[in-house]
Amino acid sequence: MTPKSILTTLAALWLASAAAAEELKMAVTTSFANSGLAEILLPVIERDTGITVQLLVVGTGQALKLGEAGDVDAVLVHARAAEDAFVAAGHATHRREIMYNDFIVVGPSDDAAGAGAATTAAASFAAIAGAGAGAAFVSRGDDSGTHKAELAIWQAAGITPGGDWYKSVGQGMGAALNTAAGMNAYILADRASWLNFANKGDLALIFEGDAALFNQYAYLPVNPAHHPHVKAEAAQALEAWLTSDTAKALIEGYRIAGQQLFTFNAVAN
Amino acid sequence: MNDLFDGLGQALRLLVTLDADLIEITGLSLRVSLGATVVASAIGLPLGAWIAVNRFRLRRTVIALLNALMGLPPVVVGLVVYVILSRSGPLGVLGLLFTPSAMVIAQVIIVTPIIASIAHQTIRDLWADYHDLLISLHATRRQRIVTLVWDARRGLLTAGLAGFGRAIGEVGAIMVVGGNIEHATRALTTAIALETGKGDFAMALALGFVLIALAIAVNLALHMLSGTERSSRW
Numbered sequence: 001m002t003p004k005s006i007l008t009t010l011a012a013l014w015l016a017s018a019a020a021a022e023e024l025k026m027a028v029t030t031s032f033a034n035s036g037l038a039e040i041l042l043p044v045i046e047r048d049t050g051i052t053v054q055l056l057v058v059g060t061g062q063a064l065k066l067g068e069a070g071d072v073d074a075v076l077v078h079a080r081a082a083e084d085a086f087v088a089a090g091h092a093t094h095r096r097e098i099m100y101n102d103f104i105v106v107g108p109s110d111d112a113a114g115a116g117a118a119t120t121a122a123a124s125f126a127a128i129a130g131a132g133a134g135a136a137f138v139s140r141g142d143d144s145g146t147h148k149a150e151l152a153i154w155q156a157a158g159i160t161p162g163g164d165w166y167k168s169v170g171q172g173m174g175a176a177l178n179t180a181a182g183m184n185a186y187i188l189a190d191r192a193s194w195l196n197f198a199n200k201g202d203l204a205l206i207f208e209g210d211a212a213l214f215n216q217y218a219y220l221p222v223n224p225a226h227h228p229h230v231k232a233e234a235a236q237a238l239e240a241w242l243t244s245d246t247a248k249a250l251i252e253g254y255r256i257a258g259q260q261l262f263t264f265n266a267v268a269n
Numbered sequence: 270m271n272d273l274f275d276g277l278g279q280a281l282r283l284l285v286t287l288d289a290d291l292i293e294i295t296g297l298s299l300r301v302s303l304g305a306t307v308v309a310s311a312i313g314l315p316l317g318a319w320i321a322v323n324r325f326r327l328r329r330t331v332i333a334l335l336n337a338l339m340g341l342p343p344v345v346v347g348l349v350v351y352v353i354l355s356r357s358g359p360l361g362v363l364g365l366l367f368t369p370s371a372m373v374i375a376q377v378i379i380v381t382p383i384i385a386s387i388a389h390q391t392i393r394d395l396w397a398d399y400h401d402l403l404i405s406l407h408a409t410r411r412q413r414i415v416t417l418v419w420d421a422r423r424g425l426l427t428a429g430l431a432g433f434g435r436a437i438g439e440v441g442a443i444m445v446v447g448g449n450i451e452h453a454t455r456a457l458t459t460a461i462a463l464e465t466g467k468g469d470f471a472m473a474l475a476l477g478f479v480l481i482a483l484a485i486a487v488n489l490a491l492h493m494l495s496g497t498e499r500s501s502r503w
Contacts, residue, residue, distance in 0.1 A: 025367060034467060055451065069358075071356050171466075178466070197467065198470075
């Protein structure tokens with residue numbers, strides 16, 4: 001193979017990938033992808049709109065970074081403050097709420113720290129911290145939406161987490177759950193990832209139901225004024241679909257082990 | 270331990286039923302890694318040969334550098350390629366990020382030093398034998414390289430296979446530049462990372478066994494095609 005033929009091959013590969021139109025790249029959070037909802041929605045989106053959505057599964061921090069660089073056409077994440085900053089900086093044209101699910105506190109089934117007896121998420125976290133060496137806590141530590149939610153709860157509890165009992169793993173939801181299962185530690189997880197997680201070990205659901213655990217997903221189309229190459233029309237069509245009644249029925253009908261995971265709350269334009 | 274047997278069972282089930290997703294990701298793994306090996310060989314073999322037969326001032330430095338680059342951390346290579354191919358990077362206009370082409374580019378960078386280093390070592394040994402003969406025949410530099418590359422082809426096959434082995438089992442770089450997109454850039458290794466993340470160790474192990482079987486199959490096939498270790502010859 002000569003250098004010239006290599007270049008031709010690379011060029012051909014590039015053209016081949018560019019020629020396949022109506023592919024839209026969307027960065028989503030690991031918790032959304034792990035929920036399994038994407039596998040229900042994507043085939044129907046393709047059927048209804050002709051758009052093949054390619055998912056890049058990353059943490060919220062990286063998802064927004066991908067949108068900022070123009071490497072994806074749209075972003076679906078759950079971290080309100082970061083999203084507002086993203087829109088304010090002009091990286092997205094607007095923010096559209098789609099649906100929500102909730103976070104839960106998972107921990108060792110014997111709940112030695114007594115986190116399950118608490119009435120609020122903050123009190124539950126305080127119980128874990130109060131147990132000191134008796135209970136370990138695994139943190140995502142990856143700047144994801146779940147990580148941000150966790151930090152907000154620590155703040156509400158008036159605790160700066162740190163020390164031997166606080167393990168920041170810097171990984172996705174699944175990997176963090178694996179670590180928690182291995183160490184029999186407490187962890188904040190989204191309900192969908194937890195129900196779909198296969199390696200539960202001795203872990204069990206310890207605390208749920210506080211409003212502080214509310215987890216809103218929003219859709220952010222990347223601003224074509226910043227990145228002229230983004231597929232703005234496809235992103236708009238996808239938004240219309242995600243806020244449609246078809247999406248509502250599919251999202252609210254999605255169940256794992258008999259539990260509804262997501263609640264649709266998009267407001268019609 | 271149970272996970273291991275579940276994994277083996279799952280691997281067999283996937284293979285026997287010719288699972289469509291498995292075929293797709295295996296095909297992508299093969300395409301990307303073979304493509305990267307071919308491109309890296311096209312660069313690395315002549316480069317190794319050239320360094321072996323030429324004497325120049327920085328030769329020792331170049332060889333040391335090449336050997337050191339064999340240990341390039343894939344995730345760093347991935348990150349550098351990512352930043353360059355990103356829409357906000359210097360080659361962003363090509364739109365290559367998160368495509369199989371980007372995965373090939375990253376793997377070429379990882380594999381080329383390995384192929385070049387092993388090729389250099391092989392050809393250097395042969396050059397010691399051939400030196401007087403080729404000089405006395407007044408062979409041009411180009412003819413010397415062609416002769417050496419051809420006569421060292423067995424050793425160079427090993428160089429190529431070492432490169433392929435590194436490429437097919439690599440996950441750090443292709444995860445970063447490919448993005449592990451289903452039906453687009455999901456390869457065997459990135460799928461294994463994903464299944465591990467889901468806590469589905471049986472599926473992850475099953476894919477792992479398929480990956481190992483694939484590496485063995487490719488090596489066997491190439492050895493048979495190139496006719497090494499035939500009974501009539503040593």
